[in-house]
Amino acid sequence: MQFKPISQTFTVTYDYQLYFTQNIFAPDNLLFRDIIASYKPEEQVKLLFVLDSGVHQNHPYLAASIKSYCKTHKDNLLHLDTLIVKGGENVKNKGNSTTKLLEAIDEKGVCRHSFVVVIGGGAVIDMAGYAASIAHRGVKLIRIPTTVLSQNDAAVGVKNGVNLFNKKNFVGTFATPFAIINDSEFLTTLRQRDWISGVAEAVKVALIKDKAFFKYLSDHAIKLKKRDMDAMQYVIYRCAELHMQHIAKGGDPFESGSSRPLDFGHWAAHKLEQMTNHKLRHGEAVAKGIALDLTYACLMEFIDDTTLDKAINVLQDLGFDLFIPIKNKSETEELLGGLEEFREHLGGQLTITLISGIGKKYDVHEIDLKVMRKALQLLNRRSKLNVA
Incomplete structure (x- = not known):
């Protein structure tokens, strides 16, 4: 018996927004809350934050501010944890950080209707985006880039990746973020070479x-x-x-x-x-x-x-x-x-x-x-x- 090939064609529409703000986790800045609420207006949404260690060092109040912000807006936001990972390109060179994030996604019960929120430079955003895109075949991702290069380029597109075999972005995915938020406050603490690098x-x-x-x-x-x-x-x-x-x-x-x-x-x-x-x-x-x-x-x-x-x-x-x-x-x-x-x-x-x-x-x-x-x-x- 001979069968004809079965063909299938479908189109998927991708939609995401790039927002601009300052002091995103100030209690009276409602942008982040509203972005999450736009996904599930009547429910708490679980949030796992990933924070670049360099950003954490320059903004030592940030982790506490995130937790406090989520508590203030607890009708919409459920803070699961804030995972701090080492910044810089080396975060993409070894699988430790990717594995650590995947373990946290598993242990904290992050599902496809939950969010990974990554705050950092382009390398950390690449790594976290890759982990988020392969966990459960894709959990929701919000990028909050903190360098000039990540705000104008690295975090804007649909690519995620890590390095392997001594080759840049050898392993990676194409996956759209739910949203990107550019916060100008993070730029004020950049070293001069990082300020200029992204230009x-x-x-x-x-x-x-x-x-x-x-x-x-x-x-x-x-x-x-x-x-x-x-x-x-x-x-x-x-x-x-x-x-x-x-x-x-x-x-x-x-x-x-x-x-x-x-x-x-x-x-x-x-x-x-x-x-x-x-x-x-x-x-x-x-x-x-x-x-x-x-x-x-x-x-x-x-x-x-x-x-x-x-x-x-x-x-x-x-x-x-x-x-x-x-x-x-x-x-x-x-x-x-x-x-x-x-x-x-x-x-x-x-x-x-x-x-x-x-x-x-x-x-x-x-x-x-x-x-x-x-x-x-x-x-x-x-x-x-x-x-x-």
């Missing part, structure tokens, strides 16, 4: 998508470096807006294709993070990766010298050191090996996003390694002169 993602998205936004970054680079909060708040808002528009309008939110324009500069960045044992912040590595790819694009005549100078000058005015820490030929080849790792991560055809002008992305499927080596030399020579 690299804004430069990235401006270069590939928005000439006017790039001009804003150029005009306000010194203000941003000097920690002007109004300028930073606009940069975060516009960068996040462009990121979310890309997810919706790009037509490939779960990256089934080979083109990933939001990873402009990232093939080198990911490899540099790994090669420096994550001593480089992600944003610092992205700035170097963007500068390298811009220099390559200029050598390939995709952009002219003026465009290259404008882009490099903005990154340097913001305070980025664009020198790529390569000591010898062996390390150069190791870095270039990141291209193949990037291709593997994409699957299939290599696609590297460059630009053909400010605000104009340009995809290539082959990289001339000889020219890329020359780009590396030229960038490092230029970076040394800038430091001098």
Whole structure:
């Protein structure tokens, strides 16, 4: 007996909001309560909080404030526990934190109608999002990012992941958060390198998508470096807006294709993070990766010298050191090996996003390694002169 194939097609609509506030757990700030109440207006909802240890150190009152806030709004919020995990990229390198969170989800009875609420930098948010997405095949997640990079980029999308086999985000999921809440108060305690680091993602998205936004970054680079909060708040808002528009309008939110324009500069960045044992912040590595790819694009005549100078000058005015820490030929080849790792991560055809002008992305499927080596030399020579 022969049977015809049975076909099935269905569409799922994803919807989530990015909110902006200050002092989210102040008793009279009703935003968090209202977000939870929008899910179950007449019931208590169980909440397991995950707190970045760096945030806990800089805001020692926060854990108590969370508990008190939930008690004040106990008709809607049931505080189960606040789990403190070590921040930074190493939280994604070993499975201890993921296992610890999964154990807490199990022990505290967090179900698919409960929430994991993660408060921290991009690495902690990536890890917690991954654990939440695989527990019970997905429990509800709210992200409260606390760095510039996580507020304008890392926490905005639908990706979660941890590192494995010495490769960034080798294991991960696509899962939408229930909501994202950007609280500007967390930015006030950032170290200078973390304040600036996240602006690299804004430069990235401006270069590939928005000439006017790039001009804003150029005009306000010194203000941003000097920690002007109004300028930073606009940069975060516009960068996040462009990121979310890309997810919706790009037509490939779960990256089934080979083109990933939001990873402009990232093939080198990911490899540099790994090669420096994550001593480089992600944003610092992205700035170097963007500068390298811009220099390559200029050598390939995709952009002219003026465009290259404008882009490099903005990154340097913001305070980025664009020198790529390569000591010898062996390390150069190791870095270039990141291209193949990037291709593997994409699957299939290599696609590297460059630009053909400010605000104009340009995809290539082959990289001339000889020219890329020359780009590396030229960038490092230029970076040394800038430091001098």
